[in-house]
Amino acid sequence: MKTWLDAWPVYRQFTGSDPLGRGKAARSKATEATVSRTATADRVVQSVCPYCAVGCGQKVFVKDEKVVQIEGDPDSPISRGRLCPKGSASKQLVTSSTRVTTVKYRRPYGTEWEDLDLDTAMEMIADRVLDARRKGWQDEFEGKRVNRTMGIASLGGATLDNEENYLMKKLYSAMGAIQIENQARI
């Protein structure tokens, strides 16, 4: 009976320290159980914002292998935990419902996208790379040795990691592709 009555805020109003029912007496069960989702995250990972080049530190909170929060990393001496609207929207960027997560394929003269298996796509791309490389190959240009292909070009965004850029340039150079460019030019 006592417990049951205690659960009724009016009773708490009459018996407690909050007669007007605007504070303690009005607290609900859910309120008493309030917990921040940063507190319940399985882990926190330190990352860096992918938008502009200030390089703000981010803390990525993960729960059940899902990103549940991304916020500024106060440890960063550069950003001191702050983020701009884009950085603050990073979780939405990562968890966006419109992200495309499967391979899409458009055949020549096709009018619609088709689904394609990732492995098949990789095989097809590898075939096409070798073919374009061969078709665009130049041993010499205007009498000078160039050992290159003009059949393949590439344009990377400046949100590529250094490691990715490195592998790209290394692979392209080895295959002889030279028209390798980046947002850094823009």
Next chain:
Amino acid sequence: MTSISSASPALTGNDPKNRLFGPLPDVSAEAGYVEEHPKRVGFFTDTSVCIGCKACEVACKEWNTLPMDDSHGTRDVIGLSGMSYDNTGQLGANSWRHVAFIEQTRVVDLPMPAVGLPGALNRPEMPAPDSGDLDSTAKAQASVLNAEALSEFDPQTAQTGADKQIRWLMSSDVCKHCTHAGCLDACPTGALFRTEFGTVVVQQDICNGCGYCVPSCPYGVIDQRKDDGRVFKCTMCYDRLTDGLMPACATACPTQSIQFGDLDELQERADARLATLQSQGVETARLYGRDENDGVGGNGAFFLLLDEPEVYGLPPDPIVPARDLPAMWKAAATGAAMIVGVAVSAVLGSRRR
């Protein structure tokens, strides 16, 4: 044990403890947190350093998983507002932070130089350009702007051109977490409650969407989400506070325009900031919501503004409606008594049959 009636200034008209109105040194204790409780926390929003980036808006939405908004509670309707860079419009159920943008000019008293342009001549369908009056323009430019005038210039104000000065005010508005909160007074379910931190929060498991808090807020903060029925507003990230974290907006704010902390400390900081600005000649600077003697007993979230409050869409002299509650109940009781009186005399004054 206190009885309701003896503790009900609203009904008795007796409010010695300032429970309805006036300064209140310890809002949490008044709300029943009589034992040890955290200090009252708040926001100090210093608009003189706001860069209008809206990080606060986004960080708030991300943390609180608010829906996209057109500021009227309906979703998926977006369009350019034309109100400078403000496309949020106002605080609402889905926008708990709102950055206001106000473009202002101060005309330097000069004849406006005429305007001409290259290339307009062969476009007869266009209005013919006036020929520029070189002399008056040059004279105007020369006479108005000199280094002295510039150094006297309001340091908060950037300068553009000779004939007018421009400034662009930006301010991130938020729930004020009033000492005397109209919404909290109005809520009939106890969904709105004051937390141990002195903030005012809606308990979403309780709210039944009566909507009474909406017109009770003198700042027009809280609003109903139409498709949900319940009301929503800034919680000052109550859940984060319980985890010892700062609210999301203050965490994100790049220039510390939004500062979070213990209210008394923020107030000191704000006073110092105001003094600095005033010593620099920023005459238009003033604090808003800092005064505990104002109509809501002071705000938990207060501001340093550079113009009158209404310029930012804030009421210049808000008063919590409950200030007059005793008078209202008195009038209602008198009215009720009057009905009984009229009815009794009507019955007594009528002949039977």
Next chain:
Amino acid sequence: MPGLGASFGRGGATNFLEDLANSDCIVIEGSNMAECHPVGFQWVTEAKARGAKIVHIDPRFTRTSAIADLHVPLRIGTDIAFLGGLIKYVLDNDLYFKDYVVAYTNAAALVGEEFVDAEDLDGLFSGFDAESGHYDEASWQYEPEEAPHSSSEDPTGAAEQDRTEQHPDVKDADRAQAAGSGGPPIPAKPKRDETLQHPRSVFQILKRHFDRYTPEMVSEVCGIEPDVFEQVAQWVTSNSNRDRTTAWVYSVGWTQHSVGAQYIRTCSILQTLLGNIGRPGGGIMALRGHASIQGSTDVPTLFNLLPGYLPMPHSLQHHTLDDYCADAEGKAGFWGNKRSYMTSLLKSYWGDAAQPGNDFAFDYLPKISGDHSSYQTIAEMIEGKVYGYFLVGENPSVGHPNGRMNRFGLANLEWLVVRDLQMIESATFWKESPEIETGELAPETIGTEVFFMPAASHVEKEGTFTQTQRVLQWRHKAVDPPGDAKSDLWFYFHLGRMLRERLKDSTDPRDRPLLDLTWDYPTQGTDAEPSAEDVLREINGVGPDGRALSSYMQMKDDGSTSGGCWIYCGVYADEVNQAARRKPGREQGAVASEWGWAWPLNRRMLYNRASADPAGKPWSERKKYVFWDEEAGEWTGPDVPDFEKNKRPDYVPPDGAKAQDAIGGADPFVMQGDGKAWLFAPSGLVDGPMPTHYEPAESVVENAFYKQQANPTLERIGGPWNRANPTRSEVFPFQVTTYRLTEHHTAGGMSRTLPYLAELQPEFFVEVSPELADLRGLTHGDFATLVSTRTALEAKVLVTERVRPIKLRDGTVVHQIGMPYHWSYAGISTGDSANDLLGIVLDANTHIQESKVSTCDIVPGRRPRGPALLEFVESYRRRAGVDSGRVGLNGRAPDDAPMVKGQSGS
């Protein structure tokens, strides 16, 4: 950035963001820092709170201006005039930092007699070849101390080098950018006049060159009042001395001009004269716009560079490793060790296959032969010369100027691979682009095979970004990417693996580079993700003992060391991923050296030896930074000295010294051949040793300085899809500039798709002044149509006094239109794409387009739809006397396009 590289020896920002808090005056010019780098801007507001003056120089009154003490609304494209005016002001009033200038700059160097200044050739320097549009830099050289080649060990090679260096094809290949780390080579040390009085001293040449940049001229050209100029000059100069420093902040508001590199050069000259380089609170802060745009030039995916700013071998110059290193062999500074860096790179690429006997596989590298930059490549695509294209996190259909031309390029490929998070416009051009509506493209005519490969986001992979101040920060992986999404590292590793597998039995010598490639990165997890940390270690380099190198000074030219990017050497020192260091900022000093890792060798402020006087003492207590500790016999301070730690300040290089040993103890610019900051750049820039004001390629104003209207070397790409608006055309009477908003990110793929960002700036709009609105009858909130020779766009109109018409002294009024460029047809917030309006005109130094200024017309109402749009734009072209912009099938030139029924070019 060659502007910085040619001036100081490295292309990176000289200071770091946090250091802005130490400034006494900050000038933000060519940058809208508060909007585009809001979090970095906290250091500006901090400086302001400490009493610093903040000046914002920008055509528009932006959110940066709102916080600044002073906004200077100069006319778009006139920064050189403004900065040149400041240089003259400094020189005329003897306000330069004399001790600094004499000791640390090339002010005292003498230039050869053949040099003729632009002052005397009406805007052209000596050596210009009108036919090719290129300069020969020979006449810009120093007067040598001794005969040029006597100190060189390889006279023939060097001579050969000198000859080919000036070849147009080599110029086209963007050698300037190779100054990203290591200044351009100079043949010999110059004669000097320490009194600075010799008429051919750099100092006197500079004085004469900037003589006509008077306050009146600045006022006339920039459209600002002389008193505003005076105020800026006064704040800047009074805050630049032993005790005080001024910082300059720029961004793409400078680089995206046809004279972009020279904008930065002008600022470099000014900041050098004021003694603000290498000192706390000083410097030139280059703000990059993307998470790792600095990294993307350091470890480049650029046609003309190899990692660490080593130039890509050129077919005319570099047949062997010896050729490649000839310009550097025996030279002072960086160039002296070029062979070590290159050899280490080749060892990283080809491992055991790179041996002294085969020139360390130098021949495996493909050679460039001219300009192969992005826009050139697009033009070649339209001609059908390129078969396959990879777009990796890039959306040229929206992000590049002249989107129509870009889309025509894509439509003429055989195949296209797009790797991105969202379905971006560059992947859907074949069915949704504006050209589908106009009828210029149709799915049925486009043979391009498109593979959309979902990519991993920044939290779904690990690796480093190099941010704007050269700091590498490691990102840890938080979660696995969803579905088929994979990191780019995964994609390229496995693509390489598959190619090598396919070719494993090949005997074709052209396949050797692929087969000999070191490509054995360990993989982890079920999807066999290669280890990014392993790649980083390879980039760092490994010594003969198999351990990670800790400094590029350890690199050898005998093949005993490897290293994929010499300037990043040290990032894996002591076998520790230094970029992953996360010692909280509050637990370290202001420089925070233990957070991440900065190239070179974790130096946060470049050229910081200049923060001390020639004797090694701090210039002042207030601006103390790095100084010589005589007792310890080393340079010390809160930062890593950007100098050899134990090189005494009074060190004088002995005769015949090479590489770093040839740099004196009082020469802070260790990457320059002479250890000096360059007020005059005898080489390194293709459009002049000193900056001159040219009008933008598309301008409504005549150049008031010289007869030469625009940059004589600017690069155009011709075609019906890239017509130019004529200069001072009455058909296109308004200037237009493009920019970003805080709420969106570049081409919008990462912002227009996100509800929280899309709703903040929901529609494409343009900003116009009330005067222009009156003139053209534009209504706030309604649509207007903007027209150029490329196309026409519609946008909502925001009438605002923040955009100001510029009144020039001759009575003309220049109306400027502001146009954010984030939109296109995909995503939540949509609109026409601003970049479609722009043409492609390039800075010859960088091949960066002039997207910050062009011309257009604006009329009320919405644009025509469908084929009517083509006719509408064509009518403007006709009126402006411009060639037709009509194209044939899939955007090809009308003539060589195969005729298809009902679709012929006009």
Next chain:
Amino acid sequence: MTSGIATPGAGWRKADGAAAQKNQKRRRRGNGRRGRNAEMAMVDEAEFTSYYGRPIIKAPVWKTPDVPLYLFLGGAAGTSSILAALADASARPSLSRVGRFVAGGGAIASVGFLVHDLGRPERFLHMLRVMKPTSALSVGTYILSPFSAAAGATAAVELLGWFPRLKRFGGAVSALFGGPMATYTAVLLANTAVPSWNHFHTKLPFVFAGSAMAAGGGLCMIFTPVDEAGPARKMAVAGAAVELGVVHQIESDESIVSEPYHLGRAGRFMQAAKTCTAAGAGLTVVAGRTRLGAVASGTLLAAGSLLTRFGVFDAGMASARDPKYTVIPQRERMAARDREHASTITR
């Protein structure tokens, strides 16, 4: 803040160039009904500023006609219940019976409207979680609940003819709450930030009391034989007089917040209400003792009351939507305070 409202921002003006933004320049009905001093006149001329003409406070989200109907029915039911109880005590069975039906029907319908107006109707019982004297809705809940229970039950047993003693007790209970039931709704409106309600917080209860009497009396008149309906007629006429009198006070108030009672839809409602009420009261006096006259006048009175509720409701909504009703009174208040402050200083 001494700069006063004539010089907001010391010369700074909104830089618009956009016609859309220029709509907030002026104010006020121009009928010169102002008495005060020259300083007030200066205030009159002042431009008032706002943020792009946007409202400062949020207008109530209450649905219409639910809430105006609730106000009307609650009032009519409340007064009817009193009338019924007194009629019962004075042996007027018909009037008592009618009064109980009106009270019961009105009470049940009000509860229905109230619940329907909730955003989450299924949670209507949460109203009983707390008892808050600061909330008119909470206090109202503790008035409405016993009232509607009692009135409803009384009407039910009246209809069924069971338990006569219980009926009398129920009638007495509902009568006890009838008065508060009729007037608390005025506090419900006045205890908000809505300018045109809040400003008249001491007047609205009397408007509502009068209006409720007119409605309750009117409705009872309609259904009660004229012989027994004397008390209803008297109460109705008295109520109408009170309503008209206090409404007149509100409409002729100095403050700008009385303006919405004249303008637009609210103004039309108020005008119609006055007409109906006055006509109803007059007709009651003249022809209330005839069956037809009773029906007609009762209907007019009830309609007048209903229209008053709609008018008051709409006036409040209009005052909430236009920032001038928020800003100008507050500015005037501040100016008055400043004057007072200045005079205390000089004294």
